[in-house]
Amino acid sequence: MKITQQSTENSLTLSLDGELDASSSVVLDTELSKPEILRNQKVLINCRQLNYISSAGLGVFISHLQRFQDAGVKLVFFNMQEKVHNVFEILGLDSLMTIVPSEAEATAI
Amino acid sequence: MEHAIRISCTRRNLKVVRDFVSEFLLRYHLTDLLINQIVLAVDEVVANLIIHGNGEDESQFLDVRVGVVNQEFGIEIEDTNLTSYSPTSYHEPDLQEYVRIGKKGGVGMMLVNRIMDRVEFTTVGAHNVCRLYKKLR
Numbered sequence: 001m002k003i004t005q006q007s008t009e010n011s012l013t014l015s016l017d018g019e020l021d022a023s024s025s026v027v028l029d030t031e032l033s034k035p036e037i038l039r040n041q042k043v044l045i046n047c048r049q050l051n052y053i054s055s056a057g058l059g060v061f062i063s064h065l066q067r068f069q070d071a072g073v074k075l076v077f078f079n080m081q082e083k084v085h086n087v088f089e090i091l092g093l094d095s096l097m098t099i100v101p102s103e104a105e106a107t108a109i
Numbered sequence: 110m111e112h113a114i115r116i117s118c119t120r121r122n123l124k125v126v127r128d129f130v131s132e133f134l135l136r137y138h139l140t141d142l143l144i145n146q147i148v149l150a151v152d153e154v155v156a157n158l159i160i161h162g163n164g165e166d167e168s169q170f171l172d173v174r175v176g177v178v179n180q181e182f183g184i185e186i187e188d189t190n191l192t193s194y195s196p197t198s199y200h201e202p203d204l205q206e207y208v209r210i211g212k213k214g215g216v217g218m219m220l221v222n223r224i225m226d227r228v229e230f231t232t233v234g235a236h237n238v239c240r241l242y243k244k245l246r
Contacts, residue, residue: 021127022156023120029213052127052145054152055217062204063213083145090146090223091216096208 001027011042011107017049020057028057032064038071044106048079053087061097074098078106110176110185116155117170118163118188126155126173130184133175137182137245147182147243150224153217154186154239162190162237180246181226186239 001024002017020028037043061075068075077099080088088094100106114129116122127148134144155171163169172187201222202215221228227242 019124021120021123021152022160023123052149054149054156055214055220056156058216059213062207062216063211065208066211083141086142086145087149087220090220091204093204096204 001025003027003031005031007040010040011044012037012040013044013046015046015049019052020050020060021052021054022056025054025056025060029060029063032060038068038073040073042074042076042106042109043068044103045075045077046079046103047077047081047084050081050084053084058087058091058093062093065097074109076100076106076109078103110174110183112176113172113174115170115172117167118159118165119167120156120159120165122159123152123156127152129173130175134182137177139245143245146224150221150241150243151184151186153221154241157217158186158188158237158239162188162192177245180244182243182245184241186241188237189235190237191235 001020004015004017006013006015014031016028018024065075075098077097078101080099085094085099088097088099098109100109112133114126116125130151131144131148134147155173158171159165169188169190174185176183199218201219204216207215221241225241225243229240231238
């Protein structure tokens with residue numbers, strides 16, 4: 001799992017490249033756990049190169065969502081592949097998390 | 110089941126099993142969505158057995174066997190361990206509650222049960238076998 005970061009004044013975009021499983025999800029957890037991430041108004045997750053997600057990867061997002069919400073930080077996913085979106089749908093996480101098709105829509109939220 | 114693989118109990122082998130299952134399924138001309146679902150269900154069970162069942166002890170092994178009979182995919186995952194998973198202890202989690210308390214794990218078996226048609230766990234002595242089945246058509 002490779003994570004590339006891009007910051008603007010109010011937002012941070014994390015581009016995920018690879019597979020998020022029980023072996024690799026710790027890398028993402030480390031990034032999302034950093035206290036300074038809560039200084040952003042939005043954290044955007046670019047999923048274009050995210051080819052696979054298991055419950056371990058989902059668990060990282062589930063475990064940080066309330067912390068982000070309490071700090072007023074919006075967590076937005078975009079460019080999600082159909083097979084990855086399907087995993088969110090199976091659990092109903094697509095209704096608990098903000099997932100939009102494009103970067104333009106993610107930026108506009 | 111003639112297609113089989115043996116792996117040691119390390120997280121690094123999760124990818125090995127995923128590739129083994131997805132390569133096996135390629136010959137059945139399934140959708141990417143269905144292949145990903147089956148691979149995910151297998152990955153969840155294998156991760157549980159490696160991490161929780163065998164404590165990531167690389168001297169322990171899992172035997173994985175796959176096959177298709179009458180358009181039904183089946184997989185057996187076998188280990189030798191006195192710690193067996195008990196499906197009777199499983200309750201479907203409340204995800205909103207998990208979000209509220211920031212819980213990191215616990216949704217793997219929810220995925221497995223929602224994806225697969227049948228999920229069976231049997232233990233005979235120290236031999237534990239998990240069997241998963243999914244109709245392909």
